[in-house]
Amino acid sequence: MWLHAEREGSGPPLVLVHGFTQTRRCWGPLADDLARDHTVVRVDAPGHGMSADVIAGLRGGGRMIADQGGEATYLGYSMGGRYLVHLALANPELVRGLVLLGATAGIDDPDERAARVRADEATAARIRELGLLEFLQTWVAQPMFAGIPPEHQHLLERMENTVDGLESSLLQSGTGAQDPSWHKLHRLDMPVLVVAGERDDKFSALGRRMRESIGDNATFATVPGAGHAAHLEQPDAFLAVLRPWLAHHGL
Numbered sequence: 001m002w003l004h005a006e007r008e009g010s011g012p013p014l015v016l017v018h019g020f021t022q023t024r025r026c027w028g029p030l031a032d033d034l035a036r037d038h039t040v041v042r043v044d045a046p047g048h049g050m051s052a053d054v055i056a057g058l059r060g061g062g063r064m065i066a067d068q069g070g071e072a073t074y075l076g077y078s079m080g081g082r083y084l085v086h087l088a089l090a091n092p093e094l095v096r097g098l099v100l101l102g103a104t105a106g107i108d109d110p111d112e113r114a115a116r117v118r119a120d121e122a123t124a125a126r127i128r129e130l131g132l133l134e135f136l137q138t139w140v141a142q143p144m145f146a147g148i149p150p151e152h153q154h155l156l157e158r159m160e161n162t163v164d165g166l167e168s169s170l171l172q173s174g175t176g177a178q179d180p181s182w183h184k185l186h187r188l189d190m191p192v193l194v195v196a197g198e199r200d201d202k203f204s205a206l207g208r209r210m211r212e213s214i215g216d217n218a219t220f221a222t223v224p225g226a227g228h229a230a231h232l233e234q235p236d237a238f239l240a241v242l243r244p245w246l247a248h249h250g251l
Contacts, residue, residue, distance in 0.1 A: 003061075004050035005043045005068040009035030012096075012251055015069035016042045017080030019102075019229070020174075021139050021166060023049035025157040029235050041069050045080060047169030052162045057172045058179075062087035066094050073097035073251045075242075077231060079169075082178050089184055097251040098188065099242065101195045102203045102228050105210060106180030117176035124167045132163050147199070147226060147233040185213040191249040192218040195241060197226035197233065219245065 006024055014034055018026050024042035034040050044051035046061040056064060062083045065074075073096050076084035081103025088095045107113040127135045139145075140153050171177065192214050196207040204222060211220035221241045223230035231238045245251075 001054055001064070003043055003046065003054060003064045003068055005041050007039060007041050009038055009040050011038045013069065013072035014038040014040050014246075014251075015065065015072045015074045016040060017045055017065055017074065017076040017083055018043075018048070019078035019080055020169065021048075021136060021158050021161060022077075022154065023157050023160050025049070025160070026154040026232075028152045028154070028232050030231050030239065033235075033239055041072065043068050045083065045169070046173065047161075047165040047167075049160050052160075052165030055168045055172060057177060058082055058086045059090065061173060062090060066091055070094065071096060073099070073246070075099040075101070076103060077101045078103060078228070079173060082173065082175070085181060085185075088188055088190070089181060092188065092190060095190050097246070097249055098190055098192045099195065099245075100192070100207075100210065101231060101238075102197070102200060103194075103210070104175065104178070104203070104206045105182045105185055105213070106178040107175060108180050108182065113176060113180070116174070120170050120174035120176045123174075124170045127163055127167050127170070132159065132161065132166075135163075135166075136161075144200070144228045147197075148229050149233070152232040152235075182209070182213050185210060186215055188214050189217060191245075191251070193242070193245045194218060194220045195230065195238070196220075196222055197228055197230035198222040198224050199227045200230070203228060221245075 046056040081100040226234040
């Protein structure tokens with residue numbers, strides 16, 4: 001089974017993997033800017049967009065993403081970052097460079113992880129209870145997404161998703177389903193950029209821990225004036241972090 005992906009631009013390949021409830025079309029001006037000098041591959045993750053019928057966990061989904069991207073630099077936001085952590089650990093030979101925005105390597109504590117599984121299950125049930133549109137409206141209305149300007153919320157693009165697809169994605173690839181891999185991160189030897197929004201305290205702390213766990217080949221940076229969805233809230237500021245790093249590593 002194949003994931004849907006779209007390609008644009010020319011140059012070094014750069015694969016973009018979106019967050020939960022988003023699609024390949026939810027990258028805002030970021031994808032257009034990067035396509036000026038990269039071959040940008042925008043993937044619909046399992047359970048999303050035109051890959052709505054694909055059911056896969058983080059390991060299998062990471063492999064499917066690699067099947068579309070091949071040897072490339074990979075950029076993942078939130079859920080997309082979880083897929084890419086698994087991909088980079090399983091197939092490091094395919095990952096020239098790795099960019100993780102608002103991502104985590106999992107929940108260490110078994111009790112906390114079990115509680116997150118229950119929370120993810122409750123959210124999955126709420127998707128079915130509310131229906132797609134109302135759920136998406138409540139999802140983007142959360143405080144963690146308050147900084148996204150209306151034109152970058154991409155509600156119309158998110159409506160390409162399905163109730164079944166989002167439900168399966170959350171149960172298969174939510175944070176509760178992620179096997180913690182902090183103890184494995186030192187194996188990553190490709191250039192890694194870990195990014196968080198300046199106002200996203202939770203993922204700034206996780207990002208610093210990821211950088212320390214990976215080692216000297218990793219860089220941690222914050223996006224000024226941004227929360228969790230830093231690339232949508234402050235796209236220019238995010239690019240000001242990303243582009244020099246890509247250039248420095250010849251990616």
